[in-house]
Amino acid sequence: MFSQILWWIVSATEAFVLVRSGKAKLYGKYPAFYLYLSTVFFLEVVRFSIFHFRPISYPAFYWYTEFLAASVGYAVILEIYKHALKSSPGAARIARTFLLVVLGAVILKVMANALSSPVWSPATTSAELERSLRTVQALLLFGIVALLAYYWVPIGRNLKGITLGYGFYICASVMSLAFGSLPGYGLRPAWRFVQPIAYLVALFIWSLALWSYQPNPEAETESQIELDYRFLVNKTKRVLSRAQSFLKLDGEL
Amino acid sequence: MIQLLLPYLGIGLLLLAALCLWARQSFVTRAGRAELLTPRQHRLGLGRTAPHRDLGERIFGPEDWDFISHDTPSEIQRMFQRERTVLAISWLRRTRKRVSQVMRAHVAGAQQSKDLHLATEIRLAVSYFLFLILCNSLIGWVWLHGPVRTRKIVGQILQWAAQLRGAFEQLMARVDPASCRVTGTNFNHETARN
Numbered sequence: 001m002f003s004q005i006l007w008w009i010v011s012a013t014e015a016f017v018l019v020r021s022g023k024a025k026l027y028g029k030y031p032a033f034y035l036y037l038s039t040v041f042f043l044e045v046v047r048f049s050i051f052h053f054r055p056i057s058y059p060a061f062y063w064y065t066e067f068l069a070a071s072v073g074y075a076v077i078l079e080i081y082k083h084a085l086k087s088s089p090g091a092a093r094i095a096r097t098f099l100l101v102v103l104g105a106v107i108l109k110v111m112a113n114a115l116s117s118p119v120w121s122p123a124t125t126s127a128e129l130e131r132s133l134r135t136v137q138a139l140l141l142f143g144i145v146a147l148l149a150y151y152w153v154p155i156g157r158n159l160k161g162i163t164l165g166y167g168f169y170i171c172a173s174v175m176s177l178a179f180g181s182l183p184g185y186g187l188r189p190a191w192r193f194v195q196p197i198a199y200l201v202a203l204f205i206w207s208l209a210l211w212s213y214q215p216n217p218e219a220e221t222e223s224q225i226e227l228d229y230r231f232l233v234n235k236t237k238r239v240l241s242r243a244q245s246f247l248k249l250d251g252e253l
Numbered sequence: 254m255i256q257l258l259l260p261y262l263g264i265g266l267l268l269l270a271a272l273c274l275w276a277r278q279s280f281v282t283r284a285g286r287a288e289l290l291t292p293r294q295h296r297l298g299l300g301r302t303a304p305h306r307d308l309g310e311r312i313f314g315p316e317d318w319d320f321i322s323h324d325t326p327s328e329i330q331r332m333f334q335r336e337r338t339v340l341a342i343s344w345l346r347r348t349r350k351r352v353s354q355v356m357r358a359h360v361a362g363a364q365q366s367k368d369l370h371l372a373t374e375i376r377l378a379v380s381y382f383l384f385l386i387l388c389n390s391l392i393g394w395v396w397l398h399g400p401v402r403t404r405k406i407v408g409q410i411l412q413w414a415a416q417l418r419g420a421f422e423q424l425m426a427r428v429d430p431a432s433c434r435v436t437g438t439n440f441n442h443e444t445a446r447n
Contacts, residue, residue: 087365088364088365089365089366089369090363090364091369093367094371135260135261135264138265138267138268139264141268142267142271145271146271148275149271149275149278150360150378151363151364152278152357152361160279163275167271167272168269168272170268171269172265174261174264174265174268175261175265177261178262178265179258229362229363229369229370232359232362232363232366233359233363233370233377235359236355236356236359237377239352239355240352240355240356240377240380240381240384241380243348243351244380244383244384
């Protein structure tokens with residue numbers, strides 16, 4: 001009963017966010033995000049139909065489509081990366097390095113798995129595969145959010161909402177899928193509600209943040225001398241080392 | 254089995270912490286942007302740190318305490334310690350605030366710079382976080398023990414650290430003489446002896 005109510009609320013909220021995007025003309029501004037949302041909504045409707053008309057096929061269909069939804073989720077991360085760091089070339093450069101490092105680490109891990117197991121399969125179960133996909137997404141999101149926080153990158157309400165909502169959902173997914181893959185834990189019904197509830201919270205955040213178009217604030221134009229990186233670094237280093245020498249009082253303390 | 258969960262839980266919690274920090278920062282964005290502008294507007298003022306430094310030396314210095322501890326009753330000594338503690342903490346907080354403003358001005362400029370160096374940024378970030386740890390630890394120490402005792406304790410710790418480092422260098426010289434020639438150049442034997 002509870003899962004039915006949850007399903008209806010989630011679908012209604014999803015439909016609301018999608019309808020609102022049409023009215024506020026947001027679809028063209030964040031195409032990858034809305035592609036993700038439309039895909040998830042479409043899958044929800046198809047799943048619901050299969051659940052009612054062919055219940056035997058439902059579990060297999062659920063896990064295959066869950067894998068598809070998790071893969072399309074990477075488009076949201078690309079959207080966040082593209083919009084958030086557009087006016088910050090310095091931070092974007094660090095983000096690119098970070099994304100390449102994560103990608104390299106994932107490729108190495110996959111190769112190591114392939115070489116070490118005699119009968120290699122992408123994952124033992126669909127849940128484990130989804131957990132791995134979500135974990136990489138969590139790492140990528142962590143890198144972008146950490147950069148946004150460290151460099152105080154100013155971003156608009158729309159993108160802030162997309163990032164917070166999706167980040168929260170990914171965080172809940174990684175943890176619930178990790179617990180769900182424990183033997184015996186999958187049989188407990190409570191953990192199955194964690195992901196849909198987290199998704200509902202994300203949908204509420206999106207419906208508030210994506211009410212109307214709010215572009216990212218323009219970066220303040222800096223004078224050439226402020227943009228001279230070496231000058232900036234030397235100035236900061238000088239102040240930091242002077243402050244550190246204050247605390248040690250030139251080694252007297 | 255629970256060990257298998259730890260990396261996933263760790264990553265999940267890490268992301269949650271980053272999101273919370275970022276969301277909190279977003280609420281104070283206006284104040285933050287105002288703070289970012291302050292060091293640029295008072296760029297010339299940043300270099301004038303000498304009076305500020307003199308103040309720190311005076312607060313932590315032993316001269317005033319030596320004077321008070323010789324010729325005054327214990328009530329006055331306690332009052333002096335209380336007031337000096339408040340003054341020391343306020344000075345440390347002001348130093349921390351000034352450095353934070355400079356760091357924020359740096360990251361605001363660096364994020365727009367096209368020739369940003371990742372290694373330099375990491376070094377600066379580590380240096381800044383070490384400074385924050387040192388500053389906050391000192392605030393804690395001063396709050397617990399007062400500036401005079403803190404000065405003595407930290408001086409003792411620095412001395413032990415120098416002695417430990419000296420012992421380690423000597424050990425390394427016996428184990429690997431070749432690498433010691435490199436590390437030995439950074440070692441201050443004078444500090445270790447003191």
